[in-house]
Amino acid sequence: MQTIDKVRNGCIAFVLFMMGLMWMGEAVFNNRVALALALYATVVGVVALVAITFFSHLVRRRNMSVEEAVNRDVKNVLVFGGLAMVKYDDSRNIVWISDMLEAMNLKITGLKLLDWQPTLASLFDSDDIQVIDIKGKRFEAYNAEESKLIYLKDVTQYMSLQQDFEDQQICMAYISIDNYEESIENADEATAAQIQSVCRQVIVDWAYADGMILRSYRTGGYVAFFNERIYRKQLENKFAILDTFKKKSADIDAMMTLSIGIGRGTSVLKELEELASSALQLTYSRGGDQVAIKSGKDKVRYFGGKSDAYEKSSKVRTRVIANSLAGLIKRSSNVYVMGHRMSDLDSLGSSIGIARIVQAYDKRVAIVIDDNSLEEKTRAVVQTMKNDNRYDGMLTGPNEAVERVNKDTLLIVVDNHKPSLAISSVLLDMVKNKVIIDHHRRGEEFISTPVLTYLEPSASSAVELITELIDYQNVDVRINERDATIMYAGMLVDTHFFQQRVGVRTFQTAAKLKDFNASVTDAYELLQDSFERTQEIGELERTAELYTHHIVIATGRDDETHEQVVLAKTSNNLLEVSDVMAAFTIGRTAKNKVNISARSSHTINVQMIMESLGGGGHFSMAACALEGVTTEQACQRLKEAIDRYFEERSQEE
Ligand SMILES: [Mn+2]
Numbered sequence: 001m002q003t004i005d006k007v008r009n010g011c012i013a014f015v016l017f018m019m020g021l022m023w024m025g026e027a028v029f030n031n032r033v034a035l036a037l038a039l040y041a042t043v044v045g046v047v048a049l050v051a052i053t054f055f056s057h058l059v060r061r062r063n064m065s066v067e068e069a070v071n072r073d074v075k076n077v078l079v080f081g082g083l084a085m086v087k088y089d090d091s092r093n094i095v096w097i098s099d100m101l102e103a104m105n106l107k108i109t110g111l112k113l114l115d116w117q118p119t120l121a122s123l124f125d126s127d128d129i130q131v132i133d134i135k136g137k138r139f140e141a142y143n144a145e146e147s148k149l150i151y152l153k154d155v156t157q158y159m160s161l162q163q164d165f166e167d168q169q170i171c172m173a174y175i176s177i178d179n180y181e182e183s184i185e186n187a188d189e190a191t192a193a194q195i196q197s198v199c200r201q202v203i204v205d206w207a208y209a210d211g212m213i214l215r216s217y218r219t220g221g222y223v224a225f226f227n228e229r230i231y232r233k234q235l236e237n238k239f240a241i242l243d244t245f246k247k248k249s250a251d252i253d254a255m256m257t258l259s260i261g262i263g264r265g266t267s268v269l270k271e272l273e274e275l276a277s278s279a280l281q282l283t284y285s286r287g288g289d290q291v292a293i294k295s296g297k298d299k300v301r302y303f304g305g306k307s308d309a310y311e312k313s314s315k316v317r318t319r320v321i322a323n324s325l326a327g328l329i330k331r332s333s334n335v336y337v338m339g340h341r342m343s344d345l346d347s348l349g350s351s352i353g354i355a356r357i358v359q360a361y362d363k364r365v366a367i368v369i370d371d372n373s374l375e376e377k378t379r380a381v382v383q384t385m386k387n388d389n390r391y392d393g394m395l396t397g398p399n400e401a402v403e404r405v406n407k408d409t410l411l412i413v414v415d416n417h418k419p420s421l422a423i424s425s426v427l428l429d430m431v432k433n434k435v436i437i438d439h440h441r442r443g444e445e446f447i448s449t450p451v452l453t454y455l456e457p458s459a460s461s462a463v464e465l466i467t468e469l470i471d472y473q474n475v476d477v478r479i480n481e482r483d484a485t486i487m488y489a490g491m492l493v494d495t496h497f498f499q500q501r502v503g504v505r506t507f508q509t510a511a512k513l514k515d516f517n518a519s520v521t522d523a524y525e526l527l528q529d530s531f532e533r534t535q536e537i538g539e540l541e542r543t544a545e546l547y548t549h550h551i552v553i554a555t556g557r558d559d560e561t562h563e564q565v566v567l568a569k570t571s572n573n574l575l576e577v578s579d580v581m582a583a584f585t586i587g588r589t590a591k592n593k594v595n596i597s598a599r600s601s602h603t604i605n606v607q608m609i610m611e612s613l614g615g616g617g618h619f620s621m622a623a624c625a626l627e628g629v630t631t632e633q634a635c636q637r638l639k640e641a642i643d644r645y646f647e648e649r650s651q652e653e
Contacts, residue, residue: 460509
């Protein structure tokens with residue numbers, strides 16, 4: 001029994017005892033006074049009893065359970081607290097809904113629970129909480145399976161507060177107009193003015209329409225501040241500004257595009273600026289016409305860049321680069337030219353081209369070659385060069401090169417820009433003055449502090465870039481017929497015999513090399529496969545299977561190793577099959593390394609797919625290397641990467 005009841009009973013017993021005593025007094029004395037006293041005591045007693053009962057009731061009320069307390073008020077309590085309930089039967093039909101839902105005019109009794117809210121299905125598998133939409137309101141739903149009740153909590157306000165908070169986070173963007181200065185330089189006064197005003201107008205209109213803060217910080221460069229809500233709007237329309245700008249620019253016959261680097265996901269302003277700035281660097285060297293978004297520690301996201309980098313119409317940049325390069329060569333004591341590891345003919349051919357330019361300025365030059373890191377065809381060519389007096393002293397090993405480095409040594413890196421691909425990383429570290437000339441789209445890894453960078457992803461090959469540079473030298477660069485043939489072969493390799501990434505300038509370069517007496521027959525011969533290799537490629541091709549979206553995947557055996565070029569050739573061959581949009585070849589290239597070579601025909605961005613596996617390359621030509629996996633596992637990871645690529649695309653569309 002509760003304490004309160006004991007106290008109450010005690011009081012009642014005491015009052016009754018007092019009343020009894022008075023009446024006994026009256027019985028004993030039997031006089032008026034005694035009677036009056038007894039009557040008085042009775043009246044007081046009854047009042048006291050009523051009061052005791054009442055107060056005890058009051059006190060007891062505070063100790064009641066919710067159940068007893070609210071009783072019929074339960075309805076109001078639930079509505080006020082934003083709680084609702086849905087009861088269902090064994091076959092998950094809704095049999096009852098609480099008043100709050102009734103009040104919302106919800107007619108769902110009799111319906112199947114999951115027909116009404118399909119997402120609730122997950123609540124039957126786990127103890128989860130799910131947020132659902134009911135007539136524009138947001139509810140957290142919990143399933144009490146025992147009692148066959150769905151508890152619903154109205155979290156509309158909380159969610160909208162959270163949304164408001166997220167919406168207000170600040171983003172920063174650097175916006176840069178690609179090819180802006182070149183376009184203006186090449187135009188007459190009136191057109192230049194038109195270009196300036198159109199560019200400005202398009203960017204300003206876009207920024208202001210969406211409520212951004214925009215300031216120009218340099219010629220053709222803007223900085224913008226906006227919040228997450230505005231950012232999301234841009235995501236929704238997939239940064240339509242890229243196309244709008246490109247179109248407006250085409251309307252006035254200019255070839256300009258936008259590169260936008262966005263930083264977000266941090267409340268530290270300094271970090272925001274760093275993210276935006278490095279995002280811009282990325283877009284810029286990936287060929288422009290795209291948006292890169294860096295959010296805190298997340299992976300970089302790209303928009304646009306879905307069309308292959310188009311050729312730049314102006315050769316102004318080439319001339320400027322050619323002049324700067326000449327200046328650097330003239331100021332140097334000696335020059336090294338270095339291609340990439342597992343050097344192919346583009347790497348070697350472009351190195352030879354540069355070496356001839358340097359020789360034209362009477363400077364000592366050597367091409368760094370690592371005999372242990374040559375692709376098969378290139379190895380054969382290097383061998384012939386060693387027996388050819390036209391190349392006396394022109395080739396050097398990485399170790400010898402290191403010995404002759406001084407503070408005025410110039411290192412020209414061709415056909416690559418990643419430290420991890422350098423033939424000699426020691427040389428890379430030792431030489432202060434570095435030039436990078438490459439046609440690969442920029443990856444995140446990049447050789448630090450070059451004095452000159454010439455990245456041109458629209459070029460077919462490094463040979464193409466360097467042959468153009470030869471054109472703009474003010475001295476006579478002597479390219480002999482063997483040089484030209486090797487360079488021509490380099491172009492053949494990188495364009496897959498003029499089938500991929502070929503532009504007007506590619507053919508101009510080919511013509512130029514022919515002028516230098518390149519032998520096309522010899523070039524093709526340099527690239528001919530041995531019977532064994534042809535068989536090897538054939539074997540790989542036979543493993544090809546069709547995946548989705550017209551993609552084929554060839555997977556080599558785990559107990560066989562292949563050269564990377566074999567994988568590349570297999571992909572190339574597979575791509576030639578009609579209806580194949582992309583081809584991937586997976587093969588072991590070393591004991592602990594599996595490589596994937598990817599090729600596509602301009603509809604699927606294999607660079608993005610390879611990047612998601614830690615590799616890189618071009619839109620239509622890319623590769624990656626995986627360690628510690630079997631070829632089967634590599635195949636699985638590739639398929640996942642392909643699925644992700646299409647998922648992301650479909651989200652963007
Ligand atoms: Mn190349």
